[in-house]
Amino acid sequence: MSRITGVLQALKDQGRKALIPFITAGDPAPDQTVALMHTLVDAGADIIELGVPFSDPMADGPVIQLACERALVHGTSLRQVLGMVRTFRETDDRTPVVLMGYLNPMEAMGYGAFADLAKASGVDGILTVDLPPEEADEVAPLFTARELDAIFLLSPTTTDDRIRAISEHSSGYVYYVSFKGVTGAQGINVAEVAEKVQHIHELTALPVAVGFGIRDAKTAADVGKVSDGVIVGSVLVDTIANNQDNPEQLKKALTDLLHPMREALDGLAS
Amino acid sequence: MSIKLTDDMLSMLPDTRGHFGAYGGRFVSETLMDSLMTLEREYLRLKKDPEFQAQFDKDLADYVGRPSPLYFAERLTKKAGGAQIWLKREDLNHTGAHKVNNTIGQALLASFLGKTRIIAETGAGQHGVATATVCARLGLECHIFMGAEDVQRQSLNVYRMKLLGAEVHSVTGGTRTLKDAMNDAMRDWVTNVDDTFYIIGTVAGPHPYPLLVRDFQSVIGRETREQSLRQAGKLPDALVACVGGGSNAIGMFYPFLTDESVELYGVEAGGLGIDTGKHAAPLSAGRPGVLHGNRTYLMEDENGQISGTHSVSAGLDYPGVGPEHSWLKDIGRAHYVSVTDDEAMAGFHLLTRTEGIMPALETAHAVSYAMKLAAEMDKDKMIVINISGRGDKDINTVAQLDGIKL
Ligand SMILES: Cc1ncc(COP(=O)(O)O)c(C=O)c1O
Numbered sequence: 001m002s003r004i005t006g007v008l009q010a011l012k013d014q015g016r017k018a019l020i021p022f023i024t025a026g027d028p029a030p031d032q033t034v035a036l037m038h039t040l041v042d043a044g045a046d047i048i049e050l051g052v053p054f055s056d057p058m059a060d061g062p063v064i065q066l067a068c069e070r071a072l073v074h075g076t077s078l079r080q081v082l083g084m085v086r087t088f089r090e091t092d093d094r095t096p097v098v099l100m101g102y103l104n105p106m107e108a109m110g111y112g113a114f115a116d117l118a119k120a121s122g123v124d125g126i127l128t129v130d131l132p133p134e135e136a137d138e139v140a141p142l143f144t145a146r147e148l149d150a151i152f153l154l155s156p157t158t159t160d161d162r163i164r165a166i167s168e169h170s171s172g173y174v175y176y177v178s179f180k181g182v183t184g185a186q187g188i189n190v191a192e193v194a195e196k197v198q199h200i201h202e203l204t205a206l207p208v209a210v211g212f213g214i215r216d217a218k219t220a221a222d223v224g225k226v227s228d229g230v231i232v233g234s235v236l237v238d239t240i241a242n243n244q245d246n247p248e249q250l251k252k253a254l255t256d257l258l259h260p261m262r263e264a265l266d267g268l269a270s
Numbered sequence: 271m272s273i274k275l276t277d278d279m280l281s282m283l284p285d286t287r288g289h290f291g292a293y294g295g296r297f298v299s300e301t302l303m304d305s306l307m308t309l310e311r312e313y314l315r316l317k318k319d320p321e322f323q324a325q326f327d328k329d330l331a332d333y334v335g336r337p338s339p340l341y342f343a344e345r346l347t348k349k350a351g352g353a354q355i356w357l358k359r360e361d362l363n364h365t366g367a368h369k370v371n372n373t374i375g376q377a378l379l380a381s382f383l384g385k386t387r388i389i390a391e392t393g394a395g396q397h398g399v400a401t402a403t404v405c406a407r408l409g410l411e412c413h414i415f416m417g418a419e420d421v422q423r424q425s426l427n428v429y430r431m432k433l434l435g436a437e438v439h440s441v442t443g444g445t446r447t448l449k450d451a452m453n454d455a456m457r458d459w460v461t462n463v464d465d466t467f468y469i470i471g472t473v474a475g476p477h478p479y480p481l482l483v484r485d486f487q488s489v490i491g492r493e494t495r496e497q498s499l500r501q502a503g504k505l506p507d508a509l510v511a512c513v514g515g516g517s518n519a520i521g522m523f524y525p526f527l528t529d530e531s532v533e534l535y536g537v538e539a540g541g542l543g544i545d546t547g548k549h550a551a552p553l554s555a556g557r558p559g560v561l562h563g564n565r566t567y568l569m570e571d572e573n574g575q576i577s578g579t580h581s582v583s584a585g586l587d588y589p590g591v592g593p594e595h596s597w598l599k600d601i602g603r604a605h606y607v608s609v610t611d612d613e614a615m616a617g618f619h620l621l622t623r624t625e626g627i628m629p630a631l632e633t634a635h636a637v638s639y640a641m642k643l644a645a646e647m648d649k650d651k652m653i654v655i656n657i658s659g660r661g662d663k664d665i666n667t668v669a670q671l672d673g674i675k676l
Contacts, residue, residue: 055575056449056561058456059299065443077573103297103560108574130297130560134287153300157463162303180301181461 003124004096004149004172007046008207008228015269018229019044019220019262020209021236022100024051024067025084026076028244033084035247036240036254041095043255044262049127049231052081052101059129061184063234066241078105078114082121089122098125098151098172106139115142125149125172133169140169153177154200154208156192167204173228176200178212184234188213194226221264232261273601275527283594288477288564291600293593296476298563301460310478312383317485322382329374330489333407334364336371338490340497340654345624346641353507353647355640356654357627358494360518367630367659368490368518369400373469375486377404380467387411387466391455393420393448393514394585394632395427396659397471402436412436415455417447420584427663445578448514448588452562472515473592476563480592487521494654495525502652508533510640511656512632513553513606514585516592518658523604533605536595537639539581540608550579552591553599553606566593582611582667583631585659613638615671618661630659631667 001009011018021040025033037048053071057064078101085097099118106114106128118126126148131139133152143150149172154163156179167174176197179187193210200208210223211231220230239257243250288294288310296306316322330336338359347355360368373390380388388410392398398414405412414436421428421440431438444450452475459468473480473487491509498506509526511519513536526532541549549555552567559568561576569577569589581587598604609617614631617638622628629637633656640655647653661668669676 056444056453058453058562059460061457062443069444072575079573104568104570104576105574107559108570108572129299130563132296132298132300132303135295135297155299155301157301157304159304166300177299177301180463182457185461 002147002149002172004047004098007096008173011046012228017224017227017265017268018046018209019258019265020047020049020229020231021045021258022049022051022231022233023236023240024053024064024071025081026053026071026074027067027237027240028070030074030076030080030084032247034087037088038092039251039254040258041092043258045095045258046229047096047098049098049100050081050085052078052099052105054102054105057102059182061182061234063184063238063241067237078109082117082123085123086121096124097122098127099123100127101129103128103131111139111142115146115148118148119146123148125151127151127175129153133166136169151175156180156196160203163200163203167206170206173207173209174200174204175231176208176210176227178210181212183212186213188219190219190222193223197227217260217264220261221268224265224268230265274530275603277528280527284477284481288481290594290597292558293566293596294477294480294564296563297560297565298476299460301463305463306476306478313379313478313482316379316382322378326375326378329378330371334370334374335362336489337493338362340494340501343625346621347644349620349624350641350644352644352649353651353653355644356502356506356652357657358490358522358654359657360490361627361629361633361657361660365396365400365403366662367396367400368487368521369397369471370403371489371521372471372483372486372517373397373400373404375482376467376469377408377410380410380469381408383467385465385467387462388469389413389415389455389458389466390469390471391415391448391451392471393451393587394583394630395420395424395431395663396585396630398436398438399427399430399434401469402431402434405436406434413458414438415441415451415458417445417451418442419446420448423667424584424663426666447579448584449576456562472517473520473594474515474562474564474566474590480564480594483517484520484524484594487517488524490518490521490656491523491525494522498652498654504652505529505532506654507531507647507651508535508643508653509656510535510537510636510643510653512537512586512636512658513591513595514588514632515590516595518656520592520594522656527603534603535639535643536604536606537635538606538608539583539586539635540610541580543610544608548580549608550581550587550589551608552589553595554608558596561590564593566590566596567599582614582671583635585630585632586635607639609635609638617641618668627657628661629657630661631664633658
């Protein structure tokens with residue numbers, strides 16, 4: 001069983017929901033990323049989604065675009081991101097790490113080399129925003145062979161046939177994008193999300209995590225109620241931007257954001 | 271290495287997943303997949319629909335002013351001292367470039383699909399103007415995304431778009447040029463996918479865009495083929511077109527792909543010189559990667575980050591290229607070469623002074639290369655240059671580069 005499946009199964013057994021924060025690797029600077037990952041875990045993260053910076057993040061709003069730019073100013077490369085995961089693993093072998101990014105940096109490294117290095121570095125899952133399963137027939141088997149979970153997106157526009165097909169290509173969990181739009185936008189409608197996620201649950205046995213538009217504890221709890229986990233990104237990245245010159249203050253600010261979410265999610269269990 | 275292409279082979283490209291050999295495809299986030307699949311299905315249906323095609327042909331004739339002439343450039347030919355040089359006059363189209371062939375087609379598609387809001391990216395502003403134009407004509411809401419740097423250097427076209435009723439969004443992310451405009455257009459599309467049609471301006475983007483833009487632009491090559499046979503009594507020996515995303519070039523090349531005797535030359539922007547790294551010539555100096563929904567030759571660094579580009583012409587200032595060109599390069603059917611900013615400027619002045627035709631700076635790249643090519647060819651040979659657009663929009667840039675204050 002993969003580390004991701006293990007964690008999600010354990011949570012499920014306890015009636016709890018996964019809290020999955022996203023940050024961009026190398027933001028605000030490469031030497032801070034590992035410490036920030038530990039901060040996320042201390043504040044209640046179950047799984048970490050670590051963004052691989054890309055020059056042209058087409059699916060992201062301004063907040064994560066700027067995070068990519070900050071990381072790329074320091075030349076943060078995919079190879080370096082894998083090095084950060086390796087360092088993180090030296091002191092945390094429990095928390096799954098999912099790399100989330102765009103295809104081209106992986107293609108540039110070479111898919112085989114990337115899959116090998118990702119596995120060796122302690123990465124657990126790969127989510128490639130611009131890689132639908134239709135184009136993944138070269139890449140996905142390389143991940144599967146190394147027991148890396150391939151995580152794909154579902155969206156409000158995904159038809160039932162595609163939900164089934166995509167789930168078949170996925171392992172670990174599926175990521176439901178809560179609304180039509182880019183990261184960081186406002187637009188989540190909890191009732192609509194509830195309906196669609198319930199429907200997805202009927203079509204696949206995989207856990208469903210929901211991301212986009214979750215910025216506070218109340219929304220996290222509302223969405224957690226109807227799903228297996230919540231992904232929180234732009235609000236954290238925004239916090240990083242606002243506190244980039246003061247690591248101590250940043251740590252506190254991130255904790256102050258995540259802690260109430262953790263409590264609200266755990267409140268659902270009782 | 272060159273293989274002989276047949277109509278049968280071409281009819282299978284792109285394949286059902288939008289691939290031209292190793293290139294093309296559909297690399298987008300999930301939210302857009304359903305729209306792209308609907309667009310593909312509807313387009314393949316309409317492609318065979320006589321009513322749709324008749325409307326398209328009628329619009330090209332009555333609104334765009336097609337066919338555009340094929341003109342023998344006698345003085346230019348003398349100057350080059352070799353092959354006969356002919357000009358395919360896309361600059362005479364309504365709005366002044368080949369771009370309108372495609373926007374007419376896509377706007378028609380949008381209407382058939384019942385979409386009421388149009389978005390487009392633009393570099394030089396020609397595609398933006400062509401899009402704003404068809405939107406004005408059809409009464410559609412129009413949003414144009416344009417890199418902040420291009421808004422500066424193509425201010426005339428920005429104003430034209432506004433006069434036509436379009437809203438122009440200045441894009442300040444990334445390198446502030448065409449690729450960033452395309453990123454923001456994609457972001458808008460994913461947000462407003464229900465009522466919005468994205469009119470992509472070149473043969474790039476996810477499947478089916480490279481297919482449908484090529485089909486709409488192929489009218490250039492079809493006419494050129496017919497006109498060559500009628501006016502010169504033979505097929506040309508070489509075709510020359512500039513390559514940004516590659517739409518005017520593929521439109522010219524496509525109807526000639528199976529004519530083995532016709533050599534194809536795509537001219538990329540060499541900027542300050544290929545070895546300076548400051549250029550926009552992915553086919554000449556890049557390698558395959560994935561950007562904007564398709565796999566194709568790209569300008570990127572060793573870590574897979576897309577490189578900044580440089581060209582004197584905003585319309586060529588793009589780090590990628592249509593996937594069909596990548597395929598044509600690999601199979602050796604077309605040659606891809608580059609021309610520097612300075613050479614293009616010389617080409618601009620040359621065509622203006624010898625023929626009284628002021629080309630767009632994009633087009634000037636093709637003119638410059640064709641002069642070299644013609645000089646090496648025998649006098650009984652024939653070259654056609656695709657004059658993709660007129661130069662009015664570039665007057666400010668030309669004056670500035672020549673050190674003249676207007
Ligand atoms: C006149 C003209 N020619 C060529 C181009 C380059 O585009 P493409 O390579 O798609 O023809 C442009 C783009 O703006 C243009 O305006």
